[in-house]
Amino acid sequence: MSTEFGKRLSVRETPIPGLIVLDLPVHGDARGWFKENWQREKMTAAGVDLPDFNPVQNNISFNDAIGTTRGIHAEPWDKYVSVATGRIFGAWVDLREGDTFGAVFTTELDPSMAIFVPRGVGNSYQTLAPDTAYTYLVNDHWSPKTTYTFLNLADETAAIDWPIPLDEVEISEKDKNHPRLGDVVPMPPQKILVTGANGQLGRAVREEFGERPWIEYATRAELDLTSSDLDTARRWRDYGTIINAAAFTKVDFAETPEGRAEAWAANVTAVAALARIAASNGITLVHVSSDYVFDGSKIGAYAAGDPLSPLGVYGQTKAASDAIVSAVPRHHILRTSWVIGDGANFVQTMVSLAERGIDPRVVDDQFGRLTFTRDIAATVRAVTERGAPYGVHNVTGDGEPCSWYDIARDVFQLTGHDPDRVTGVSTEAYFAGAAGPVAPRPRNSVLELSDDGFVVTGDHRQRLRAYLQVSGSPA
Structure with missing residues (x-):
C-alpha cells in the first residue's frame, strides 16, 4: 500500500472512547510529498471530539527492518501518532478503568493517516516496510518517575491478529514478559x-x-x-x-x-x-x-x-x-x-x-x-x-x-x-x-x-x- 494523495481531512471515532483516527491531506508530485501533520485549528474543528491537547514534546522512533514490534504500553499522557515514512500495523487496547477496559482497535497507518491516543490506552505497532519512522506528539514531558501500564503483545483475550507472527519478529525481553489482561492493573483516571x-x-x-x-x-x-x-x-x-x-x-x-x-x-x-x-x-x-x-x-x-x-x-x-x-x-x-x-x-x-x-x-x-x-x-x-x-x-x-x-x-x-x-x-x-x-x-x-x-x-x-x-x- 502506497501513501494515498489527495484525501480530505477527516476524523472518525473507534470502538475505544477518545481513540480517533485522522485521514490527512498529503500533496505529492515527482519530487515527493508534503502534509500538515498536526494543524491544531483545522483538526480540532473537524467535527469529532478531538481535543486541543497542548503537546509539549515530539518523539520519533526509527525502525530499520520489517516486523519490528513494540508495545503494548499505556502512558499517563495523550499521544498523537503518525508515520513519517513507511507503514505500520497498529494495535490499541483500552487499559483504563471502566466499561471498555480490554477493548481493542487495529488498523494500518501510512503517512496519510494519524491517530489520537488518549491517556491510558495501550499503544503498539509492527512495521510493514523497511526504514519506517513513527512520530508522536505528547502533552507531558517524559520523567523517570512516570508510571506506565503494560499488556503482553500475545495476550489471548486481546487476540491481536499480528500480520507477522510474533515468533518471527524481534521483540524486547520486557515486552515478552508483560502481564496478560487478567493481571493488568487498570490505569486510574487523572x-x-x-x-x-x-x-x-x-x-x-x-x-x-x-x-x-x-x-x-x-x-x-x-x-x-x-x-x-x-x-x-x-x-x-x-x-x-x-x-x-x-x-x-x-x-x-x-x-x-x-x-x-x-x-x-x-x-x-x-x-x-x-x-x-x-x-x-x-x-x-x-x-x-x-x-x-x-x-x-x-x-x-x-x-x-x-x-x-x-x-x-x-x-x-x-x-x-x-x-x-x-x-x-x-x-x-x-x-x-x-x-x-x-x-x-x-x-x-x-x-x-x-x-x-x-x-x-x-x-x-x-x-x-x-x-x-x-x-x-x-x-x-x-x-x-x-x-x-x-x-x-x-x-x-x-x-x-x-x-x-x-x-x-x-x-x-x-x-x-x-x-x-x-x-x-x-x-x-x-x-x-x-x-x-x-x-x-x-x-x-x-x-x-x-x-x-x-x-x-x-x-x-x-x-x-x-x-x-x-x-x-x-x-
Whole structure:
C-alpha cells in the first residue's frame, strides 16, 4: 500500500472512547510529498471530539527492518501518532478503568493517516516496510518517575491478529514478559483536586464523589492557594480537573477594610493562581459563582451570558473571578443563588428561631430560588463526567421564585410551627440601625435555567422539604 494523495481531512471515532483516527491531506508530485501533520485549528474543528491537547514534546522512533514490534504500553499522557515514512500495523487496547477496559482497535497507518491516543490506552505497532519512522506528539514531558501500564503483545483475550507472527519478529525481553489482561492493573483516571474541602460545598462534593485514590480533598491548611510556591506544590500534569469549592462568602464583613482584603485574596488572588495552573497544564477548572455578580435590577431571570454588574465587594470579587476563570480554555463556571448546605445557613437559622420561640422579621423584597449544595455537587459531577460544553451554567433550584420571607414561612410550617409568626419587612427596614457595614443585596436573584442535561436540580421548595427531613427537622 502506497501513501494515498489527495484525501480530505477527516476524523472518525473507534470502538475505544477518545481513540480517533485522522485521514490527512498529503500533496505529492515527482519530487515527493508534503502534509500538515498536526494543524491544531483545522483538526480540532473537524467535527469529532478531538481535543486541543497542548503537546509539549515530539518523539520519533526509527525502525530499520520489517516486523519490528513494540508495545503494548499505556502512558499517563495523550499521544498523537503518525508515520513519517513507511507503514505500520497498529494495535490499541483500552487499559483504563471502566466499561471498555480490554477493548481493542487495529488498523494500518501510512503517512496519510494519524491517530489520537488518549491517556491510558495501550499503544503498539509492527512495521510493514523497511526504514519506517513513527512520530508522536505528547502533552507531558517524559520523567523517570512516570508510571506506565503494560499488556503482553500475545495476550489471548486481546487476540491481536499480528500480520507477522510474533515468533518471527524481534521483540524486547520486557515486552515478552508483560502481564496478560487478567493481571493488568487498570490505569486510574487523572487526579481530581477539590479545594475548600471542609466548607459546605466541599463536604457535599466529597459526599458526591466519595473516596477514590485519584481524588484529593484539600483544605486551606493543606494547600494555600495564595502561596508563592503553588506552581510547584503538586505535579500538576497529573491532574485532569480542579474543583474550586473554596470561597470567601461573608458578604457584610467584606465591606470592612479587613474583610475586603480577605475577600479579594480568597476569591480573586487564589482563583487567579488556580486559573494560571489550569491553563498551563490543560486542566479543567470548575468554579462556583454567585447571583451577586448581578445588581438585581433586571426584570426577569438572569441568563448565563448577561453582563455582570455587581453591587458590593463580595459581588465584585466573584465577578472578577468569573472573568479570570473564563480565560481558562477548559472551564465550567456554575452560577448559583441562595446556597443551602450542611452547616450554618438561612434555613438552619429559621429552624433554630422557630424551636426557641423567636418570631423573626424576614425581608420580603428579595426574590430568588434556593440552591442546595448536594445539587451543586451533583452538577459538578455531571459536567465533568458527561462532557458538558465549557462555559457558564446556571445551577439553582427550579420552580416558582419566591422571597426569603416565603422561605422562612415554609420552614416554620414544615417544622410544625405557625408560619404567621414570621413577619415580612423591606430590606431597608431589616437593616436599619445595623451595628456594622451592610453589603448591598440584589433584589432579583432569579437565574434562568436551561434544559441542557447537566443541571441537576428540582423544585427548590420541594428540595427544602427533603433537606429538612435529612437534617433531622420534622417536615
